[in-house]
Amino acid sequence: MDIISMRSLSKDNVTSLIKLTEKIESGSISLDISGHLVALLFFEPSTRTAFSFDSAIKRLGGQTIIMQETKSSSVQKGESFADTIKTVSQYADAIVIRSAIEGAARFASEIVNIPVINAGDGANQHPTQTLLDLYTIKKQQKTVENRKVAIVGDLRYGRAVYSLVYGLAMFNAELYLISPEHLKIRAYVRHDLDKMGIKYHESEDISAVLDKVDVMYVTRIQRERFAGQYEYEKVKDSYQITRSMVESASLKNNFTLLHPLPRVNEITTDVDSLPCAHYFAQAKNGMYMRQAIIASLLGVV
Amino acid sequence: MIKELKVDAIKCGTVIDHIPPGKVFKVIDLLGIGENDQVMIGTNLSSPKHGRKDVIKIENRYLSIEEINSVSLVARSATISIIEDFKPCKKTKIEIPDVLKGILVCPNRHCVTNSEPVITVFDVEAKDPLSIRCRYCERVFGEEIGKANSL
Numbered sequence: 001m002d003i004i005s006m007r008s009l010s011k012d013n014v015t016s017l018i019k020l021t022e023k024i025e026s027g028s029i030s031l032d033i034s035g036h037l038v039a040l041l042f043f044e045p046s047t048r049t050a051f052s053f054d055s056a057i058k059r060l061g062g063q064t065i066i067m068q069e070t071k072s073s074s075v076q077k078g079e080s081f082a083d084t085i086k087t088v089s090q091y092a093d094a095i096v097i098r099s100a101i102e103g104a105a106r107f108a109s110e111i112v113n114i115p116v117i118n119a120g121d122g123a124n125q126h127p128t129q130t131l132l133d134l135y136t137i138k139k140q141q142k143t144v145e146n147r148k149v150a151i152v153g154d155l156r157y158g159r160a161v162y163s164l165v166y167g168l169a170m171f172n173a174e175l176y177l178i179s180p181e182h183l184k185i186r187a188y189v190r191h192d193l194d195k196m197g198i199k200y201h202e203s204e205d206i207s208a209v210l211d212k213v214d215v216m217y218v219t220r221i222q223r224e225r226f227a228g229q230y231e232y233e234k235v236k237d238s239y240q241i242t243r244s245m246v247e248s249a250s251l252k253n254n255f256t257l258l259h260p261l262p263r264v265n266e267i268t269t270d271v272d273s274l275p276c277a278h279y280f281a282q283a284k285n286g287m288y289m290r291q292a293i294i295a296s297l298l299g300v301v
Numbered sequence: 302m303i304k305e306l307k308v309d310a311i312k313c314g315t316v317i318d319h320i321p322p323g324k325v326f327k328v329i330d331l332l333g334i335g336e337n338d339q340v341m342i343g344t345n346l347s348s349p350k351h352g353r354k355d356v357i358k359i360e361n362r363y364l365s366i367e368e369i370n371s372v373s374l375v376a377r378s379a380t381i382s383i384i385e386d387f388k389p390c391k392k393t394k395i396e397i398p399d400v401l402k403g404i405l406v407c408p409n410r411h412c413v414t415n416s417e418p419v420i421t422v423f424d425v426e427a428k429d430p431l432s433i434r435c436r437y438c439e440r441v442f443g444e445e446i447g448k449a450n451s452l
Contacts, residue, residue: 080417082418100411101416101417102411102412102437102439103412103414103435103436103438103439104417106413107419107437123411124438191432192441
């Protein structure tokens with residue numbers, strides 16, 4: 001089995017990974033993957049995701065080989081992506097791959113006979129991020145089913161967003177998609193949501209939804225998505241969560257504020273100490289979820 | 302009778318009729334018809350059914366299902382006749398298959414199929430209007446893909 005896209009996973013797959021993560025975090029199960037070697041191939045730079053996988057594997061007793069970026073690797077010498085993947089598959093028991101090329105992980109999974117995990121492919125999918133997001137929602141909300149979730153920020157280019165939308169759709173979420181007009185989620189995703197019968201609302205205004213939702217998932221709006229500095233400056237502050245905003249809203253009990261990190265200024269740091277802020281815990285949950293994913297794919301569970 | 306004068310009958314092979322006007326050259330491209338093939342083409346012929354149409358007759362060549370599928374996006378209204386001894390012995394209407402393999406280029410320039418030696422695969426999610434999803438980058442494309450895209 002591979003983890004390539006939320007669209008290829010079943011609800012059963014997701015639910016059993018969440019259950020296994022719960023057991024790993026609570027310590028009621030102890031898994032051992034010693035003797036296994038996992039290759040972490042990051043064709044695109046990453047700190048958090050690479051560290052998260054690396055620590056997940058090492059905490060299970062496994063070992064890793066890591067390729068960060070491609071400047072010093074054989075890729076720079078002209079070796080094709082396919083050759084790199086095939087060669088590494090001769091050494092490792094599983095491959096974790098991050099690439100700017102969309103569909104790279106799917107292609108990799110077709111040319112090797114060891115499990116492949118997509119750690120982000122361009123603006124397409126980031127399924128392990130979504131799995132840890134769903135786990136965090138389950139933990140904070142006691143259930144993933146029927147949650148009202150706002151997704152805020154860059155909904156057009158963010159892979160975490162695409163994965164998350166399909167992940168939440170499995171659990172019949174009601175979505176509030178909040179973004180500047182030109183960073184709206186792509187039309188085909190809205191069409192998919194319609195086909196799945198998922199209720200969603202689109203808006204440019206965060207404050208109008210703060211008191212409506214169980215979960216708010218904030219993503220970074222990147223400067224390079226704007227034509228110029230002026231357009232960026234005009235928009236960036238209207239997509240910022242501040243302490244006074246959170247405190248003055250009549251939030252739902254158990255309101256959960258999440259962010260895939262890294263954060264720039266989308267959530268001001270004085271929000272961090274509020275009880276609704278769970279984004280650092282979310283990162284820790286990521287390590288547990290990735291332990292569950294790796295152990296399942298290596299067949300040691 | 303007049304039509305026969307314009308495009309001769311063939312003894313055996315394949316006739317693709319009712320191709321939308323102007324699309325016959327695209328069909329030639331898609332089928333990879335080369336210098337050694339004996340073909341007759343007609344463009345902008347009058348058609349009682351469609352007003353104008355193109356037609357192509359290929360001598361001594363029988364198209365496979367895959368080849369027929371490959372022209373389905375540009376010539377959806379076309380009909381295929383297999384000819385034996387000057388007579389049509391089998392007539393089929395072109396249908397868009399459920400999966401389009403190796404027929405289209407993915408319009409997403411960030412898709413792996415545009416940078417690695419991968420055969421493109423699109424799952425057809427709806428036929429009218431057309432909606433197809435790239436199996437690699439997972440993006441969905443509509444009617445515009447058949448008009449603008451080529452092998």
